[in-house]
Amino acid sequence: MNPPRVGPAVVLSLTALLAGSVPLKRHLAQSAPAAVRETFNPSFALQALPLAFLNHRIAASQWLLLEAILYILKLDFPHYHLAEEDDNHHSHAHAHPHKPGNEIVAWTHGPDGRDLPLTRDQLETLQQRERELTLHMDRYLDIPYFYDLIETAALLDPENRFILAYGQSWVLNPSMAREMVRVLDTVHTHTGHWRPAFDAGWLLLFTLQEPEMAATRFQQALADPAAPAFVRDLLARTFLTVQKYEMAVQFLLAQLHAATDHDMATRLERQLAWTMDLLALNRAARAYHTRHGHPIASLEDLVRDGLLRAVPEDKMGQGYAWDPERQEVFSQTLFNVPTAKEESPSQEKTIRSSSRCR
């Protein structure tokens, strides 16, 4: 038998390939799972080599995470731990442990992995470097690049909570906090999960001191039905922080109507009563100011002036008090009671008078 001619064989094969491929690929495109149908994202491929090979998201994500870790480790951040009292007695490595200024005050890691003792001067030098790196990290590293790596890694593997947690662990100054908020916002937009929005709100509230922006993030987090109850609590408290008492009351009322669980409803009722007390106290304080032309000195002024029958009992905090700086009544908690140094004499007096009231 003569061997077949190649030209007709090629034409025949290609025709068969196309004729068979068209219906088969249409069928496969319809019945394929979403992971197979997904269009390849070239922007990920440029950043993550494993993805360029096999569209493998977890491997690519870990590759980027490793890159981010190695990038930040370039900084050579100082590591040390403070010494125990016994360290000066038991250490043979140090020549003159009892000489003033020569005591071991801390330990650091030597190049061979062993612990190295640090004197007070050496520790101060290390701490100075730590402060410099903390405050001006952007002088030494490309911060947006680091957070871009974190963002892409988190988008590739949204189930891995470590990635965002790692990014947040390096938030050392406001510019890094802003970058991290950007990352968390993007991840929340893509996943719709409550956690990134909540973390962004947390950073905005406590690190960047922007409660209004924080409130929007907590609201976004609450859009996820899986968001736990403390997000709602934090949002209500954030509204209070920004003096949006009316908004907080409305929010809590809406939550109360939607509550199906008895415990949750009881808790919301308590929180609502407390918020309404704060709303009433602040409204009375404003009325006092309008009437007399000056703010109240203590909450008892409101009672004396007939604006309130009595100062209500603070059922969630440690007593209501007047903050003359912010010109508002607030509920004292472990977090917002001014320290002895910061307290002005008038403020101290106000807090005490409020406690007496209770």
Add this chain to the structure above:
Amino acid sequence: MRNIFWYTLIENQRARFTFAAVSLILAIAALAHYSSTLNYNAGRYTLTALSFGLYFTRLILLAYALFAPVLGLSREIESGTLFLILSKPTTRSHYLLGKYAAFLLLYGILTVTATFALFFLAFAFGDRTDPAPLRLPLFLAAEWMSGAVLLALVFLLYQSLRAPLASPLLGAAIFFTSYFLESSREGAQQAPSAFSRLVYSLLYYGFPNFRLFNVERSVLYEAPISFAYWSGLAAYTLLLCSVFLGLALALFRRREL
């Protein structure tokens, strides 16, 4: 054909290709185990071990499918063994198909080894309530089909190019390019001119698409794969293998040795 099949298996064993691939797969399993125990993968042992394991296993299997047959065939031609074989009462078709069957079996053995190693890891160290390892046979089936197409493609490329290094490289290029084909599907529907739509359509329907065999994420995250998809995939495998092997046979029968 049966003799060629057995002879290829023995030759492969002598060349230690399969032995090297099995060793690599076991090393990958160890690497997957190690990476899964790192602190940033805490609580996700099974997912990470399977994910790493499957990813690197696919790379090894890909390298094996691209290089082992080409190296084996070219060595036989260079050493003159092929002339000896073909002087016996056997046809070129039988020779090529026997080789293909042997490499397909070896590819299958490697896939089973990798699957078994990963299953063992997940069972021994992972969360035993996680059902992901039980879905590993799906990976095995898809990978075997992918291997069948890839081996047929490599046989065809070797017969057309006749260059031992160029065929695996072109095979790898086709393999990775096929991962972008889903984008050309969009182009086939949305491109502005009729000509570009035709080009995109030819690209989408005519190019072998290895992306369709990549079911790892479905295996890992329990995305259901319908029976319709499996049957379509099997038919697609048969179509591609028949076309590629048919062409390879046509070229090999006309080839001057």
